[in-house]
Amino acid sequence: MGxxxxxxxxxxxxxxxxxxLIERKEWVLAGPTDRLQKEPVRGAFFWLCAFFVVYCSxxxxxxxxxxxxxxxxxxxxxxxxxxxxxxxxxxxxFRDLPLEARLLIILVCLLIPASLFxxxxxxxxxxxxxxxxxxxxxxxxxxxxxxxxxxxxRIIFIQTASVVAxxxxxxxxxxxxxxxxxxxxxxxxxxxxxxxxxxxxLPFALxxxxxxxxxLRKLAWTFALLTTAAALFLTGxxxxxxxxxxxxxxxxxxxxxxxxxxxxxxxxxxxxxALLVFAGGKIKSRFLAISGDINSGLDQxxxxxxxxxxxxxxxxxxxxxxxxxxxxxxxxxxxxxxxxKEVHNSYLQIGAEGGVFALTLYLLxxxxxxxxxxxxxxxxxxxPNVILLVGALHSSLVGFVVGAMFAPEAYxxxxxxxxxxxxxxxxxxxxxxxxxxxxxxxxxxxxxxEIYADYRRPGxxxxxx
Numbered sequence: 403m404g405x406x407x408x409x410x411x412x413x414x415x416x417x418x419x420x421x422x423l424i425e426r427k428e429w430v431l432a433g434p435t436d437r438l439q440k441e442p443v444r445g446a447f448f449w450l451c452a453f454f455v456v457y458c459s460x461x462x463x464x465x466x467x468x469x470x471x472x473x474x475x476x477x478x479x480x481x482x483x484x485x486x487x488x489x490x491x492x493x494x495x496f497r498d499l500p501l502e503a504r505l506l507i508i509l510v511c512l513l514i515p516a517s518l519f520x521x522x523x524x525x526x527x528x529x530x531x532x533x534x535x536x537x538x539x540x541x542x543x544x545x546x547x548x549x550x551x552x553x554x555x556r557i558i559f560i561q562t563a564s565v566v567a568x569x570x571x572x573x574x575x576x577x578x579x580x581x582x583x584x585x586x587x588x589x590x591x592x593x594x595x596x597x598x599x600x601x602x603x604l605p606f607a608l609x610x611x612x613x614x615x616x617x618l619r620k621l622a623w624t625f626a627l628l629t630t631a632a633a634l635f636l637t638g639x640x641x642x643x644x645x646x647x648x649x650x651x652x653x654x655x656x657x658x659x660x661x662x663x664x665x666x667x668x669x670x671x672x673x674x675x676a677l678l679v680f681a682g683g684k685i686k687s688r689f690l691a692i693s694g695d696i697n698s699g700l701d702q703x704x705x706x707x708x709x710x711x712x713x714x715x716x717x718x719x720x721x722x723x724x725x726x727x728x729x730x731x732x733x734x735x736x737x738x739x740x741x742x743k744e745v746h747n748s749y750l751q752i753g754a755e756g757g758v759f760a761l762t763l764y765l766l767x768x769x770x771x772x773x774x775x776x777x778x779x780x781x782x783x784x785x786p787n788v789i790l791l792v793g794a795l796h797s798s799l800v801g802f803v804v805g806a807m808f809a810p811e812a813y814x815x816x817x818x819x820x821x822x823x824x825x826x827x828x829x830x831x832x833x834x835x836x837x838x839x840x841x842x843x844x845x846x847x848x849x850x851x852e853i854y855a856d857y858r859r860p861g862x863x864x865x866x867x
Contacts, residue, residue, distance in 0.1 A: 446487075447547045449480040454540075460587065498829070500829075503542060505767045506537070512759060520729075520734055521731075528731075530733040540815065541822045548826050559610065562610065594642060594746075598641070598816075600633060601634065602802060605795075605797035609657070610623050612661075612663075635678075635682050635684070646801070650797075713741070718751065719750065722757075722758065722761075729757035745810060748810060768821060771825075775824055788827070795823055
């Protein structure tokens with residue numbers, strides 16, 4: 403014999419000393435918004451969003467007065483403090499960090515002592531290695547704080563919208579600047595770095611366009627795509643163009659071919675052809691300069707850049723041979739080479755400056771990202787928005803892997819963020835699957851009780867086994 407009782411809307415059935423709790427239906431089926439309101443780490447998430455705004459948009463470069471305030475460091479410290487204060491109440495713990503997080507932390511920790519053995523400049527290498535620690539902190543924060551799909555899309559939206567704003571400001575302020583060089587500071591001062599950031603964010607902009615509801619939002623994201631694409635062509639970056647071809651092809655495969663959107667493929671080809679005709683002159687000239695076809699000062703500089711990069715590649719291989727354990731220190735290759743230029747290959751950059759072990763960790767980290775993407779792509783129970791996000795993430799990472807062979811982007815945060823987004827999405831899907839399994843078992847148990855119990859009146863029931 404057992405007894406069904408009702409206490410504050412929650413029903414219990416007890417027999418002997420065994421108690422089974424059946425939750426209310428409205429709580430079991432609570433939507434993401436309800437759960438977000440009850441999330442104890444919302445303060446840490448707020449400051450994490452602020453850090454992404456500051457890092458991705460660099461407002462101190464185009465808003466007067468902000469350059470005197472270390473807003474990036476302040477927002478990062480506040481986000482870290484918010485997380486520490488919320489520890490013990492969040493659904494995730496440090497022990498839940500995946501393999502790729504541990505690889506990144508080991509990589510960062512390796513670069514710091516390696517700088518102390520630098521044969522070039524120990525102080526500079528140590529300072530830059532400590533600055534690189536921010537990517538590991540941000541990565542861990544994203545994984546621990548971003549606990550649902552809505553938060554993940556908000557973080558990606560901040561990155562994408564920030565890059566769109568940077569592209570628009572670069573075009574507006576860079577009329578007289580060749581290849582938009584030096585228009586903004588930091589990670590956007592170099593035209594190749596600006597093109598790299600644009601290409602990594604373009605798949606997300608296309609994803610938001612397809613998700614947008616309403617004509618105004620669709621027009622806004624269409625304008626954003628055109629603005630960033632135009633800025634990319636104005637940089638004249640050959641590496642950026644190659645990266646765009648590969649990332650764009652993968653993106654069209656996911657969102658156009660597999661997503662059965664032939665109109666998207668046609669529109670992309672038409673817009674791409676128009677941009678090549680009206681804004682692709684710099685890229686065309688720089689590619690032709692490789693063969694020695696020189697018609698202007700910019701072409702001469704492009705040809706010299708090609709020859710110089712070949713010499714720098716050889717120099718980076720020599721540095722790895724001479725200093726295979728700890729490398730020459732973060733950011734020290736410009737001095738070591740004697741040409742004050744970086745090697746235009748991210749893999750050789752991290753190998754020469756961090757050593758062979760750092761290069762191995764670097765490759766394993768991004769391999770984990772692709773491995774997680776493969777797992778997600780095999781699932782057949784993903785929502786349409788998640789499928790779009792998986793396709794955009796895959797396109798962005800493919801663009802990085804290709805572009806990294808032609809650009810010194812080993813310490814730019816965007817590729818690490820992309821892997822972090824993938825790992826966080828895997829965790830969200832895993833948690834949702836577990837919740838559905840628990841809810842399903844609860845509903846099954848409830849159906850059994852409904853056969854024998856009258857919920858409106860407590861009383862004795864007989865349990866059939």
